[in-house]
Amino acid sequence: MKAYIFPGQGAQFTGMGLDLYEKSPLAQEYFEKANDILGFSITDIMFEGTAEQLKETKVTQPAIFLHSVILAKVLGDDFKPEMVAGHSLGELSALVANGVLSFEDGLTLVSKRALAMQKACEAAPSTMAAVLGLDDHIVEETCAEIDGVVVAANYNCPGQLVISGEIEAVEKACKVLTEKGAKRAILLPVGGAFHSPMMEPAREELAAAIEATEFSEPTCPVYQNVTASAVTSADEIKKNLMIQLTAPVKWTQSIKAMIADGGTEFIEVGPGKVLQGLMRKIDRSVAASGASLAE
Template identity: 75%
Template sequence: MRAYIFPGQGAQFTGMGKELYERSGEAKELFEKANDILGFRITDIMFEGTAEQLKETKVTQPAVFLHSVILAKTLGETFRPDMVAGHSLGEFSALVAAGALTFEDGLKLVSQRALAMQKACEITPSTMAAVLGLEDKVVEDVCNSVEGIVVAANYNCPGQLVISGETSAVERACEALKAAGAKRALILPVGGAFHSPMMEPAREELAEAIAKTAFSKPVCPVYQNVPATAVTDPEEIKANLIIQLTAPVKWTQSVQNMIADGATQFIEVGPGNVLQGLVKKINKDAETSAAE
Protein backbone atom coordinates (compact mmCIF):
# COMPACT_ATOMS: atom_id res chain seq x y z
CA MET A 1 0.00 0.00 0.00
CA ARG A 2 1.19 3.49 -0.87
CA ALA A 3 1.42 6.24 1.72
CA TYR A 4 2.10 9.75 0.44
CA ILE A 5 3.72 12.04 3.00
CA PHE A 6 4.02 15.82 2.93
CA PRO A 7 6.76 17.89 4.63
CA GLY A 8 6.33 20.89 6.90
CA GLN A 9 8.09 24.17 7.62
CA GLY A 10 11.87 24.00 7.35
CA ALA A 11 11.93 22.05 4.07
CA GLN A 12 12.08 25.21 1.94
CA PHE A 13 15.04 26.05 -0.30
CA THR A 14 15.83 28.67 -2.95
CA GLY A 15 14.70 27.46 -6.37
CA MET A 16 11.92 25.24 -4.97
CA GLY A 17 9.19 24.56 -7.53
CA LYS A 18 10.98 26.35 -10.39
CA GLU A 19 11.59 23.25 -12.49
CA LEU A 20 7.95 22.20 -11.92
CA TYR A 21 6.72 25.64 -13.06
CA GLU A 22 8.83 25.45 -16.22
CA ARG A 23 7.98 21.90 -17.25
CA SER A 24 4.23 21.79 -16.61
CA GLY A 25 1.48 24.07 -17.93
CA GLU A 26 -0.84 22.89 -15.15
CA ALA A 27 1.77 23.73 -12.51
CA LYS A 28 2.37 27.18 -14.01
CA GLU A 29 -1.35 27.92 -13.95
CA LEU A 30 -1.65 26.88 -10.28
CA PHE A 31 1.44 28.89 -9.23
CA GLU A 32 0.03 31.98 -10.97
CA LYS A 33 -3.34 31.42 -9.31
CA ALA A 34 -1.50 31.29 -5.96
CA ASN A 35 0.22 34.63 -6.71
CA ASP A 36 -3.24 36.17 -7.29
CA ILE A 37 -4.76 34.66 -4.13
CA LEU A 38 -1.85 35.76 -1.90
CA GLY A 39 -1.61 39.23 -3.45
CA PHE A 40 2.16 39.03 -4.06
CA ARG A 41 4.42 37.00 -6.36
CA ILE A 42 5.44 34.21 -4.01
CA THR A 43 6.91 32.41 -7.05
CA ASP A 44 9.60 35.12 -7.38
CA ILE A 45 10.73 34.44 -3.80
CA MET A 46 10.52 30.64 -4.18
CA PHE A 47 12.50 30.57 -7.42
CA GLU A 48 15.01 33.41 -6.91
CA GLY A 49 14.73 34.62 -3.29
CA THR A 50 17.33 34.40 -0.55
CA ALA A 51 17.15 31.93 2.35
CA GLU A 52 16.29 34.95 4.53
CA GLN A 53 13.31 35.93 2.33
CA LEU A 54 12.09 32.34 2.25
CA LYS A 55 12.10 32.28 6.06
CA GLU A 56 9.54 35.12 6.25
CA THR A 57 6.39 33.80 7.89
CA LYS A 58 4.03 34.90 5.14
CA VAL A 59 6.26 33.05 2.64
CA THR A 60 7.53 29.85 4.28
CA GLN A 61 4.32 27.97 4.96
CA PRO A 62 2.54 28.82 1.67
CA ALA A 63 5.76 28.07 -0.29
CA VAL A 64 6.15 24.55 1.15
CA PHE A 65 2.40 23.94 0.72
CA LEU A 66 2.45 25.08 -2.91
CA HIS A 67 5.47 23.01 -3.86
CA SER A 68 3.91 19.87 -2.35
CA VAL A 69 0.34 20.29 -3.58
CA ILE A 70 1.23 21.36 -7.12
CA LEU A 71 3.71 18.48 -7.43
CA ALA A 72 0.96 16.06 -6.29
CA LYS A 73 -1.48 17.51 -8.83
CA THR A 74 0.99 17.11 -11.70
CA LEU A 75 1.56 13.42 -10.90
CA GLY A 76 -1.75 12.73 -12.67
CA GLU A 77 -2.82 9.09 -12.86
CA THR A 78 0.24 7.88 -10.96
CA PHE A 79 -0.99 9.66 -7.80
CA ARG A 80 -3.11 6.94 -6.24
CA PRO A 81 -2.72 7.17 -2.47
CA ASP A 82 -3.97 4.45 -0.15
CA MET A 83 -3.27 6.83 2.74
CA VAL A 84 -1.71 10.26 3.31
CA ALA A 85 -0.10 12.19 6.17
CA GLY A 86 1.66 15.51 6.59
CA HIS A 87 4.07 16.83 9.20
CA SER A 88 2.49 19.89 10.89
CA LEU A 89 1.88 22.34 8.01
CA GLY A 90 2.16 19.32 5.66
CA GLU A 91 -1.20 18.11 6.94
CA PHE A 92 -2.85 20.87 4.88
CA SER A 93 -0.96 19.72 1.77
CA ALA A 94 -2.07 16.14 2.45
CA LEU A 95 -5.71 17.20 2.81
CA VAL A 96 -5.71 19.10 -0.49
CA ALA A 97 -3.93 16.24 -2.30
CA ALA A 98 -6.53 13.79 -0.92
CA GLY A 99 -9.43 15.99 -2.01
CA ALA A 100 -10.68 17.04 1.45
CA LEU A 101 -9.94 20.71 0.69
CA THR A 102 -9.81 22.71 -2.54
CA PHE A 103 -6.48 24.17 -3.66
CA GLU A 104 -7.76 27.72 -3.11
CA ASP A 105 -9.21 27.07 0.36
CA GLY A 106 -6.10 25.16 1.43
CA LEU A 107 -3.82 28.02 0.39
CA LYS A 108 -5.97 30.64 2.15
CA LEU A 109 -6.01 28.61 5.38
CA VAL A 110 -2.24 28.04 5.26
CA SER A 111 -1.64 31.75 4.72
CA GLN A 112 -3.97 32.67 7.61
CA ARG A 113 -2.36 30.02 9.81
CA ALA A 114 1.13 31.41 9.14
CA LEU A 115 0.12 34.99 9.99
CA ALA A 116 -1.83 33.92 13.10
CA MET A 117 1.19 31.92 14.33
CA GLN A 118 3.46 34.90 13.73
CA LYS A 119 1.20 37.12 15.84
CA ALA A 120 1.11 34.53 18.63
CA CYS A 121 4.93 34.34 18.56
CA GLU A 122 5.16 38.07 19.20
CA ILE A 123 3.14 37.97 22.45
CA THR A 124 5.65 36.12 24.68
CA PRO A 125 9.32 35.18 24.08
CA SER A 126 9.13 31.52 23.15
CA THR A 127 11.17 28.90 21.27
CA MET A 128 11.70 25.22 20.48
CA ALA A 129 14.61 22.81 21.04
CA ALA A 130 15.62 19.48 19.53
CA VAL A 131 16.39 16.69 21.99
CA LEU A 132 18.38 13.68 20.81
CA GLY A 133 19.11 10.35 22.42
CA LEU A 134 16.45 10.08 25.12
CA GLU A 135 13.26 8.07 25.39
CA ASP A 136 10.05 10.06 24.94
CA LYS A 137 8.90 9.36 28.50
CA VAL A 138 12.11 10.82 29.98
CA VAL A 139 11.69 14.01 27.92
CA GLU A 140 8.03 14.31 28.94
CA ASP A 141 8.89 13.84 32.62
CA VAL A 142 11.61 16.50 32.50
CA CYS A 143 9.25 18.97 30.78
CA ASN A 144 6.64 18.33 33.47
CA SER A 145 9.20 18.94 36.23
CA VAL A 146 10.46 22.28 34.87
CA GLU A 147 8.98 25.58 36.00
CA GLY A 148 7.10 27.46 33.26
CA ILE A 149 5.49 26.28 30.02
CA VAL A 150 7.47 23.64 28.12
CA VAL A 151 5.98 20.60 26.38
CA ALA A 152 6.86 17.82 23.94
CA ALA A 153 5.90 19.25 20.53
CA ASN A 154 7.18 16.96 17.73
CA TYR A 155 7.61 13.20 18.10
CA ASN A 156 9.78 12.92 14.97
CA CYS A 157 11.29 9.45 15.39
CA PRO A 158 12.57 7.32 18.29
CA GLY A 159 15.28 9.29 20.09
CA GLN A 160 14.40 12.58 18.36
CA LEU A 161 11.87 14.81 20.03
CA VAL A 162 11.32 18.57 19.80
CA ILE A 163 10.19 20.52 22.86
CA SER A 164 8.41 23.87 22.79
CA GLY A 165 7.43 26.66 25.19
CA GLU A 166 8.53 29.83 26.96
CA THR A 167 12.17 30.61 26.17
CA SER A 168 13.31 30.49 29.81
CA ALA A 169 11.48 27.19 30.45
CA VAL A 170 12.91 25.60 27.28
CA GLU A 171 16.42 26.68 28.33
CA ARG A 172 15.94 25.16 31.79
CA ALA A 173 14.56 21.96 30.25
CA CYS A 174 17.59 21.69 27.93
CA GLU A 175 19.97 21.80 30.90
CA ALA A 176 17.92 19.20 32.78
CA LEU A 177 17.72 16.97 29.68
CA LYS A 178 21.50 17.08 29.20
CA ALA A 179 21.87 16.09 32.84
CA ALA A 180 19.43 13.23 32.20
CA GLY A 181 21.69 11.91 29.43
CA ALA A 182 20.53 13.57 26.22
CA LYS A 183 23.15 13.44 23.44
CA ARG A 184 22.03 16.92 22.46
CA ALA A 185 19.46 19.49 23.60
CA LEU A 186 19.71 22.30 21.11
CA ILE A 187 17.67 25.50 20.81
CA LEU A 188 16.27 25.77 17.25
CA PRO A 189 16.28 28.92 15.10
CA VAL A 190 12.47 29.24 14.99
CA GLY A 191 10.12 32.17 15.46
CA GLY A 192 8.30 30.78 18.47
CA ALA A 193 6.79 27.86 20.37
CA PHE A 194 4.78 25.96 17.76
CA HIS A 195 2.58 23.06 18.89
CA SER A 196 2.44 24.32 22.47
CA PRO A 197 -0.06 26.22 24.64
CA MET A 198 1.72 29.43 23.51
CA MET A 199 -0.16 29.07 20.18
CA GLU A 200 -3.59 29.46 21.81
CA PRO A 201 -4.27 32.91 20.21
CA ALA A 202 -3.45 31.45 16.78
CA ARG A 203 -5.65 28.43 17.44
CA GLU A 204 -8.64 30.70 18.14
CA GLU A 205 -8.02 32.66 14.94
CA LEU A 206 -7.58 29.55 12.81
CA ALA A 207 -10.66 27.91 14.33
CA GLU A 208 -12.76 30.78 12.99
CA ALA A 209 -11.30 30.44 9.48
CA ILE A 210 -11.67 26.64 9.44
CA ALA A 211 -15.30 26.88 10.60
CA LYS A 212 -16.10 28.96 7.49
CA THR A 213 -14.34 26.56 5.10
CA ALA A 214 -15.98 23.63 3.30
CA PHE A 215 -14.30 20.24 3.82
CA SER A 216 -15.13 17.07 1.86
CA LYS A 217 -14.51 13.40 2.57
CA PRO A 218 -10.94 12.60 1.41
CA VAL A 219 -10.32 9.90 -1.24
CA CYS A 220 -8.29 7.92 1.31
CA PRO A 221 -7.63 7.99 5.07
CA VAL A 222 -5.59 10.91 6.42
CA TYR A 223 -3.34 10.07 9.37
CA GLN A 224 -3.59 13.32 11.29
CA ASN A 225 -0.93 14.66 13.67
CA VAL A 226 -3.22 14.88 16.70
CA PRO A 227 -4.70 11.35 16.92
CA ALA A 228 -1.94 9.73 14.75
CA THR A 229 -4.68 7.49 13.32
CA ALA A 230 -6.71 7.25 10.11
CA VAL A 231 -9.42 9.91 9.80
CA THR A 232 -11.96 10.35 6.98
CA ASP A 233 -14.82 12.28 8.61
CA PRO A 234 -14.70 15.97 7.54
CA GLU A 235 -15.86 17.29 10.92
CA GLU A 236 -13.24 15.24 12.74
CA ILE A 237 -10.58 16.44 10.29
CA LYS A 238 -11.52 20.08 11.00
CA ALA A 239 -11.44 19.58 14.78
CA ASN A 240 -8.00 17.92 14.63
CA LEU A 241 -6.60 20.68 12.41
CA ILE A 242 -7.60 23.29 14.99
CA ILE A 243 -6.21 21.34 17.97
CA GLN A 244 -2.97 20.71 16.02
CA LEU A 245 -1.64 24.23 16.66
CA THR A 246 -1.43 23.71 20.43
CA ALA A 247 -0.95 19.90 20.45
CA PRO A 248 2.09 17.75 19.59
CA VAL A 249 2.83 16.37 16.13
CA LYS A 250 2.76 12.59 16.62
CA TRP A 251 4.82 11.70 13.55
CA THR A 252 6.45 8.55 14.99
CA GLN A 253 3.06 7.21 16.04
CA SER A 254 1.44 8.13 12.69
CA VAL A 255 4.07 6.27 10.67
CA GLN A 256 3.88 3.25 13.00
CA ASN A 257 0.09 3.17 12.59
CA MET A 258 0.32 3.51 8.80
CA ILE A 259 2.70 0.54 8.69
CA ALA A 260 0.41 -1.44 11.02
CA ASP A 261 -2.46 -0.66 8.62
CA GLY A 262 -0.54 -1.97 5.60
CA ALA A 263 1.69 0.83 4.28
CA THR A 264 4.71 -0.59 2.46
CA GLN A 265 5.81 2.41 0.37
CA PHE A 266 6.27 5.97 1.66
CA ILE A 267 6.49 8.62 -1.06
CA GLU A 268 7.51 12.13 0.01
CA VAL A 269 5.80 14.89 -1.97
CA GLY A 270 7.42 18.32 -1.78
CA PRO A 271 10.74 19.96 -0.98
CA GLY A 272 13.54 18.05 0.73
CA ASN A 273 13.77 14.48 2.01
CA VAL A 274 13.52 14.92 5.79
CA LEU A 275 10.43 12.74 6.14
CA GLN A 276 12.00 9.84 4.24
CA GLY A 277 14.85 9.91 6.76
CA LEU A 278 12.43 9.92 9.70
CA VAL A 279 10.41 7.02 8.25
CA LYS A 280 13.62 4.96 7.92
CA LYS A 281 14.49 5.71 11.56
CA ILE A 282 11.01 4.65 12.64
CA ASN A 283 11.12 1.45 10.56
CA LYS A 284 14.31 0.58 8.68
CA ASP A 285 12.45 -1.89 6.42
CA ALA A 286 10.02 0.71 5.06
CA GLU A 287 10.50 1.58 1.38
CA THR A 288 10.89 5.34 0.82
CA SER A 289 11.16 7.53 -2.28
CA ALA A 290 10.53 11.07 -3.51
CA ALA A 291 7.71 12.00 -5.89
CA GLU A 292 8.98 13.33 -9.21
Protein backbone atom coordinates (compact mmCIF):
# COMPACT_ATOMS: atom_id res chain seq x y z
CA MET A 1 0.00 0.00 0.00
CA LYS A 2 1.13 3.54 -0.79
CA ALA A 3 1.54 5.78 2.24
CA TYR A 4 2.06 9.52 1.92
CA ILE A 5 3.74 11.37 4.78
CA PHE A 6 3.91 15.14 5.32
CA PRO A 7 6.68 17.04 7.15
CA GLY A 8 6.34 19.56 9.97
CA GLN A 9 8.16 22.64 11.19
CA GLY A 10 11.91 22.61 10.55
CA ALA A 11 11.68 21.34 6.96
CA GLN A 12 11.69 24.85 5.44
CA PHE A 13 14.50 26.13 3.20
CA THR A 14 15.11 29.34 1.27
CA GLY A 15 13.65 29.27 -2.23
CA MET A 16 11.12 26.58 -1.27
CA GLY A 17 8.23 26.10 -3.71
CA LEU A 18 9.75 28.23 -6.48
CA ASP A 19 10.29 25.24 -8.79
CA LEU A 20 6.62 24.27 -8.34
CA TYR A 21 5.51 27.81 -9.15
CA GLU A 22 7.67 27.99 -12.27
CA LYS A 23 6.69 24.57 -13.61
CA SER A 24 2.95 24.50 -12.97
CA PRO A 25 0.14 26.97 -13.75
CA LEU A 26 -2.02 25.06 -11.23
CA ALA A 27 0.62 25.66 -8.54
CA GLN A 28 0.69 29.36 -9.44
CA GLU A 29 -3.06 29.52 -8.97
CA TYR A 30 -2.86 27.97 -5.50
CA PHE A 31 0.08 30.12 -4.41
CA GLU A 32 -1.73 33.31 -5.47
CA LYS A 33 -4.86 32.14 -3.66
CA ALA A 34 -2.72 31.59 -0.55
CA ASN A 35 -1.40 35.16 -0.69
CA ASP A 36 -5.02 36.39 -0.75
CA ILE A 37 -6.12 34.17 2.15
CA LEU A 38 -3.14 35.09 4.34
CA GLY A 39 -3.28 38.80 3.50
CA PHE A 40 0.46 39.03 2.78
CA SER A 41 2.75 37.76 0.03
CA ILE A 42 4.05 34.52 1.50
CA THR A 43 5.39 33.59 -1.95
CA ASP A 44 7.87 36.51 -1.79
CA ILE A 45 9.27 35.15 1.49
CA MET A 46 9.26 31.50 0.34
CA PHE A 47 10.92 32.18 -3.01
CA GLU A 48 13.25 35.07 -2.16
CA GLY A 49 13.26 35.58 1.62
CA THR A 50 16.09 34.90 4.04
CA ALA A 51 16.34 31.88 6.34
CA GLU A 52 15.65 34.30 9.21
CA GLN A 53 12.36 35.49 7.64
CA LEU A 54 11.32 31.90 6.94
CA LYS A 55 11.89 30.98 10.58
CA GLU A 56 9.06 33.19 11.83
CA THR A 57 6.32 30.82 12.98
CA LYS A 58 3.57 32.77 11.17
CA VAL A 59 5.53 32.18 7.94
CA THR A 60 7.11 28.77 8.55
CA GLN A 61 3.95 26.80 9.17
CA PRO A 62 1.91 28.09 6.20
CA ALA A 63 5.01 27.82 3.95
CA ILE A 64 5.57 24.13 4.73
CA PHE A 65 1.84 23.41 4.43
CA LEU A 66 1.68 25.17 1.04
CA HIS A 67 4.74 23.41 -0.34
CA SER A 68 3.30 20.01 0.68
CA VAL A 69 -0.32 20.49 -0.32
CA ILE A 70 0.37 22.24 -3.64
CA LEU A 71 2.89 19.53 -4.59
CA ALA A 72 0.22 16.88 -3.89
CA LYS A 73 -2.32 18.81 -6.03
CA VAL A 74 0.15 19.21 -8.91
CA LEU A 75 0.96 15.48 -8.89
CA GLY A 76 -2.67 15.00 -10.01
CA ASP A 77 -3.46 11.40 -10.99
CA ASP A 78 -0.06 10.24 -9.73
CA PHE A 79 -1.16 11.12 -6.20
CA LYS A 80 -3.22 8.18 -4.96
CA PRO A 81 -2.79 7.76 -1.21
CA GLU A 82 -4.04 4.62 0.49
CA MET A 83 -2.98 5.94 3.91
CA VAL A 84 -1.58 9.29 5.11
CA ALA A 85 0.12 10.81 8.15
CA GLY A 86 1.73 14.15 8.95
CA HIS A 87 4.29 15.13 11.57
CA SER A 88 2.72 17.77 13.85
CA LEU A 89 1.87 20.66 11.46
CA GLY A 90 2.06 18.07 8.64
CA GLU A 91 -1.13 16.47 9.91
CA LEU A 92 -3.08 19.42 8.47
CA SER A 93 -1.38 18.89 5.09
CA ALA A 94 -2.37 15.21 5.30
CA LEU A 95 -5.99 16.16 6.02
CA VAL A 96 -6.20 18.34 2.90
CA ALA A 97 -4.54 15.57 0.88
CA ASN A 98 -7.11 12.96 1.93
CA GLY A 99 -10.11 15.23 1.40
CA VAL A 100 -11.02 15.98 5.04
CA LEU A 101 -10.30 19.71 4.72
CA SER A 102 -10.52 22.07 1.75
CA PHE A 103 -7.34 23.90 0.72
CA GLU A 104 -8.78 27.20 1.98
CA ASP A 105 -9.89 25.83 5.36
CA GLY A 106 -6.62 23.95 5.83
CA LEU A 107 -4.54 27.07 5.19
CA THR A 108 -6.74 29.21 7.44
CA LEU A 109 -6.35 26.70 10.31
CA VAL A 110 -2.58 26.50 9.77
CA SER A 111 -2.31 30.28 9.93
CA LYS A 112 -4.43 30.44 13.11
CA ARG A 113 -2.40 27.59 14.61
CA ALA A 114 0.88 29.40 13.93
CA LEU A 115 -0.33 32.68 15.44
CA ALA A 116 -1.84 30.97 18.51
CA MET A 117 1.41 29.04 19.12
CA GLN A 118 3.47 32.21 18.71
CA LYS A 119 1.28 33.95 21.29
CA ALA A 120 1.61 31.05 23.75
CA CYS A 121 5.41 31.08 23.32
CA GLU A 122 5.58 34.80 24.07
CA ALA A 123 3.32 34.47 27.12
CA ALA A 124 5.52 31.90 28.89
CA PRO A 125 9.16 31.29 27.92
CA SER A 126 9.69 27.59 27.25
CA THR A 127 11.80 25.27 25.11
CA MET A 128 12.41 21.79 23.68
CA ALA A 129 15.42 19.44 23.63
CA ALA A 130 16.38 16.38 21.61
CA VAL A 131 17.44 13.33 23.58
CA LEU A 132 19.49 10.77 21.64
CA GLY A 133 20.41 7.20 22.45
CA LEU A 134 18.08 6.33 25.34
CA ASP A 135 15.01 4.11 25.57
CA ASP A 136 11.73 6.04 25.55
CA HIS A 137 10.66 4.74 28.95
CA ILE A 138 13.84 6.08 30.63
CA VAL A 139 13.15 9.53 29.16
CA GLU A 140 9.48 9.39 30.21
CA GLU A 141 10.33 8.30 33.78
CA THR A 142 12.99 11.00 34.11
CA CYS A 143 10.61 13.74 32.94
CA ALA A 144 8.05 12.58 35.51
CA GLU A 145 10.65 12.92 38.30
CA ILE A 146 11.69 16.50 37.44
CA ASP A 147 10.07 19.45 39.25
CA GLY A 148 8.24 21.75 36.83
CA VAL A 149 6.76 21.08 33.40
CA VAL A 150 8.74 18.75 31.13
CA VAL A 151 7.21 15.99 29.00
CA ALA A 152 8.00 13.66 26.11
CA ALA A 153 6.80 15.59 23.04
CA ASN A 154 8.00 13.98 19.78
CA TYR A 155 8.66 10.26 19.39
CA ASN A 156 10.63 10.75 16.17
CA CYS A 157 12.37 7.38 15.81
CA PRO A 158 13.91 4.77 18.12
CA GLY A 159 16.60 6.50 20.17
CA GLN A 160 15.40 10.01 19.31
CA LEU A 161 12.83 11.59 21.59
CA VAL A 162 12.20 15.33 21.91
CA ILE A 163 11.20 16.68 25.32
CA SER A 164 9.32 19.92 25.89
CA GLY A 165 8.42 22.28 28.74
CA GLU A 166 9.63 25.05 31.04
CA ILE A 167 13.23 26.13 30.33
CA GLU A 168 14.58 25.25 33.77
CA ALA A 169 12.84 21.86 33.86
CA VAL A 170 14.04 20.94 30.35
CA GLU A 171 17.63 21.94 31.21
CA LYS A 172 17.50 19.86 34.41
CA ALA A 173 16.08 16.88 32.50
CA CYS A 174 18.89 17.15 29.92
CA LYS A 175 21.48 17.03 32.73
CA VAL A 176 19.89 13.97 34.39
CA LEU A 177 19.38 12.16 31.06
CA THR A 178 23.03 12.69 30.14
CA GLU A 179 24.00 11.18 33.50
CA LYS A 180 21.72 8.22 32.68
CA GLY A 181 23.63 7.56 29.46
CA ALA A 182 22.01 9.67 26.73
CA LYS A 183 24.46 10.13 23.83
CA ARG A 184 23.28 13.72 23.62
CA ALA A 185 20.62 15.91 25.21
CA ILE A 186 20.60 19.22 23.39
CA LEU A 187 18.34 22.25 23.54
CA LEU A 188 16.66 23.00 20.20
CA PRO A 189 16.47 26.45 18.57
CA VAL A 190 12.67 26.67 18.84
CA GLY A 191 10.38 29.42 20.07
CA GLY A 192 8.61 27.39 22.73
CA ALA A 193 7.41 24.13 24.24
CA PHE A 194 5.31 22.61 21.47
CA HIS A 195 3.27 19.48 22.27
CA SER A 196 3.34 20.13 26.00
CA PRO A 197 0.90 21.57 28.59
CA MET A 198 2.55 24.97 27.91
CA MET A 199 0.54 25.11 24.67
CA GLU A 200 -2.84 25.02 26.44
CA PRO A 201 -3.77 28.66 25.55
CA ALA A 202 -2.98 27.93 21.88
CA ARG A 203 -4.91 24.66 22.01
CA GLU A 204 -8.02 26.44 23.30
CA GLU A 205 -7.80 29.08 20.59
CA LEU A 206 -7.23 26.54 17.82
CA ALA A 207 -9.94 24.19 19.12
CA ALA A 208 -12.53 26.95 18.65
CA ALA A 209 -11.37 27.46 15.04
CA ILE A 210 -11.41 23.69 14.38
CA GLU A 211 -14.91 23.42 15.89
CA ALA A 212 -16.15 26.07 13.42
CA THR A 213 -14.59 24.32 10.38
CA GLU A 214 -16.30 21.74 8.21
CA PHE A 215 -14.59 18.33 8.18
CA SER A 216 -15.50 15.78 5.45
CA GLU A 217 -15.11 12.01 5.58
CA PRO A 218 -11.57 11.04 4.48
CA THR A 219 -10.82 9.25 1.20
CA CYS A 220 -8.28 7.07 3.05
CA PRO A 221 -7.24 6.50 6.69
CA VAL A 222 -5.16 9.15 8.47
CA TYR A 223 -2.78 7.98 11.18
CA GLN A 224 -3.04 10.81 13.67
CA ASN A 225 -0.24 12.00 15.96
CA VAL A 226 -2.41 11.62 19.04
CA THR A 227 -3.61 8.04 18.44
CA ALA A 228 -0.90 6.51 16.20
CA SER A 229 -3.67 4.45 14.60
CA ALA A 230 -5.88 4.58 11.50
CA VAL A 231 -8.74 7.06 11.85
CA THR A 232 -11.52 7.19 9.25
CA SER A 233 -14.27 9.20 10.95
CA ALA A 234 -14.42 12.96 10.33
CA ASP A 235 -15.72 13.57 13.88
CA GLU A 236 -12.92 11.56 15.45
CA ILE A 237 -10.30 13.28 13.27
CA LYS A 238 -11.64 16.65 14.43
CA LYS A 239 -11.58 15.61 18.11
CA ASN A 240 -7.98 14.33 17.88
CA LEU A 241 -6.79 17.44 16.04
CA MET A 242 -8.17 19.60 18.86
CA ILE A 243 -5.84 18.03 21.42
CA GLN A 244 -2.80 17.67 19.15
CA LEU A 245 -1.01 20.83 20.36
CA THR A 246 -0.71 19.66 23.97
CA ALA A 247 -0.28 15.93 23.23
CA PRO A 248 2.87 14.13 22.05
CA VAL A 249 3.57 13.39 18.38
CA LYS A 250 3.64 9.59 18.26
CA TRP A 251 5.55 9.42 14.99
CA THR A 252 7.49 6.18 15.51
CA GLN A 253 4.28 4.47 16.66
CA SER A 254 2.30 5.87 13.68
CA ILE A 255 4.82 4.61 11.10
CA LYS A 256 4.98 1.18 12.76
CA ALA A 257 1.16 1.01 12.72
CA MET A 258 1.07 1.96 9.01
CA ILE A 259 3.60 -0.76 8.19
CA ALA A 260 1.63 -3.30 10.28
CA ASP A 261 -1.53 -2.31 8.37
CA GLY A 262 0.11 -2.94 4.98
CA GLY A 263 2.11 0.21 4.15
CA THR A 264 4.93 -0.85 1.81
CA GLU A 265 5.92 2.36 0.02
CA PHE A 266 6.30 5.64 1.92
CA ILE A 267 6.45 8.91 -0.02
CA GLU A 268 7.32 12.20 1.67
CA VAL A 269 5.39 15.13 0.21
CA GLY A 270 6.83 18.55 0.93
CA PRO A 271 10.12 20.31 1.57
CA GLY A 272 13.22 18.45 2.74
CA LYS A 273 13.93 14.81 3.54
CA VAL A 274 13.52 14.75 7.32
CA LEU A 275 10.82 12.07 7.36
CA GLN A 276 12.69 9.84 4.91
CA GLY A 277 15.64 9.94 7.33
CA LEU A 278 13.38 8.97 10.24
CA MET A 279 11.83 6.16 8.16
CA ARG A 280 15.25 4.56 7.70
CA LYS A 281 15.74 4.58 11.48
CA ILE A 282 12.26 3.19 12.19
CA ASP A 283 12.31 0.39 9.59
CA ARG A 284 15.08 0.22 7.01
CA SER A 285 13.34 -2.58 5.08
CA VAL A 286 10.51 -0.29 3.91
CA ALA A 287 10.92 1.86 0.77
CA ALA A 288 10.96 5.63 1.45
CA SER A 289 11.32 8.37 -1.15
CA GLY A 290 10.32 11.97 -1.83
CA ALA A 291 7.54 13.07 -4.18
CA SER A 292 8.73 15.10 -7.16
CA LEU A 293 7.34 16.58 -10.34
CA ALA A 294 8.13 14.89 -13.62
CA GLU A 295 10.46 17.04 -15.71
